[in-house]
Amino acid sequence: MKTNRSFWAVFFLSFITLGIYPLVFWYKFAKDVNAACARDGRKTMNYIGAMLLGAVTLGIYPIIWWYQMTERLYHNASQRGTPALISGGGYLLWSILGAFIIVGPFIATIRLIKMMNGVAEHYNVYGA
16 A cells, blocks of 8 residues: 655646546545555545535535544554544644635645555555
């Protein structure tokens, strides 16, 4: 499983690919979350499906999706002994309230990606 995901790569490649790369990145990210966190018995919906549901629910479902995925990673990181950098609630606070200071959503996403990198490293060594 990939352990060197980078927020900045997603950020810059989103401009170069006119928004296509983030779709691929987050789709694969959710797929890896499902693999690394399989022992909890839950399943994270893929990113594209979540965003399509967001169109139907006027943007509410993606907020729930981000919260649930981050919370799932947070608990799995804690169980694995890797740094649990941001909880679901923390992600929402940084993303929504942090938007007032502009950098909040960036901080939330950077922490989420770093947390996934830690979980992925543990998964590569010890498995699910």
